[in-house]
Amino acid sequence: MTTHVTLPSPAGDPSPTDGLSTPVDGVDVVGALSPSRVGDFLACPLLYRFRTIDHLPEPPSPDAVRGTVVHKVLEDLFDLPAAERTPDQAASMLEPAWAALQEVEPDLTAMFGEGGGEITSWLASCRAALDQYFRLEDPRYLEPAERELYVETLTDTGLLLRGFVDRLDIAADGSIRVVDYKSGRAPGEGWEGKALFQLKFYGLVIWRMRGVIPTRLQLMYLGSGEILSYDPDEDDLLATERKVEAVWRAIATARDSGDWRPRRSALCAWCAHQAVCPEFGGTPPPLPEQVTPAD
Structure with missing residues (x-):
């Protein structure tokens, strides 16, 4: 068996959108987003900047x-x-x-x-x-159709959505189940929607790629032995697309203004960048001359 290992990369891997605009299938891409990077920006715009623009190193945990x-x-x-x-x-x-x-x-x-x-x-x-x-x-x-599947699609605005799906199950009738493993515990009450966003993102991308809305989105929490499932419809996925587009517009605004504001929260306790965060008395490094956010 051939062994290949991919480490988590908080700062994002090299991207086809590292340039100002890269043609993908003849379309100029305005930028790229993955669920993780959307989550970073929503949690803290400055964290998004540190990871995707400054590419600051983070120690593994x-x-x-x-x-x-x-x-x-x-x-x-x-x-x-x-x-x-x-x-x-x-x-x-x-x-x-x-x-x-x-x-x-x-x-x-x-x-x-x-x-x-x-x-x-x-x-x-x-x-x-x-x-x-x-x-x-x-x-x-079980016989999964795909494992560690790379998926991507372009929105009508030229935004590249992409990521890796842990597992794709396809039934005999063509229905699709998207499965994601989490080694931690299930989220507390009220946080399920945030947890499911990643899967809705993937559901949107798969729908755009294959023309089929996944029947089920499933998160398996191996830290607590729980399953969180959701059956999306077209309205759900269209709403997800609107949210992602809105996040990208906010990122573009921050890029153009240079205003990447920190957002203090309980998540700061796990942040590796407190030394350069104004919320903790630090000073961010100067912005690169050419700012091109990519996931």
Whole structure:
């Protein structure tokens, strides 16, 4: 089996919209957005700037890397014959996935302090997430149509929407289920809509790409063993498109004015950029001469 590992990239990967305007299928793209970058801007415009314009480095976190390793195991699990997709088999794939990740990023063990003594308990938390997965569904009876599927579409305004879908299930009647794994816990009451936005975004992109509205959007929370499902309709996805376009207009306004205001919230406790944030007495670096936001 060929092993490939993709680390989380908070600052975004190189983009076809890194230039002022890049032709895609003959259309000049005005910009690009992924669900993560939309979430960044809505949470804090300055955070969006730090990640997509300044590309400030962020140290990896055990939680984020747990998600990467667990996603890798679940992706590779479906390469096996159906009968072999068992909890024991998934557990046996965990340490090799972690070792492969360390080959790509050998400094990851620094997350666990001197000597990496906390790795054992961290690996146990990865195993617990995989155990929760098997409580939610039995992969022996599933044959996903796609895994880690890159999707993209252009809106009528030339905005490129894109991202990676963890899993796409297609039934015999052609109905589509979009599945996303989360290694953390399900959101508290009142936060479900925010959690589902990512899937509505993907539902919109798949609809535009394939001409079929997904029947179900499903988030699997492996930290708490819960499933959050939603069945979208055309109005839902059109509303999502309007929201994304509105966010892009706000980003363009901030770009043109240079006004990337911080928005203080409880999320600041996990931000890696407090040292350069005015809310914490810091000073942001000078803006690059040519500002071209891309996801």
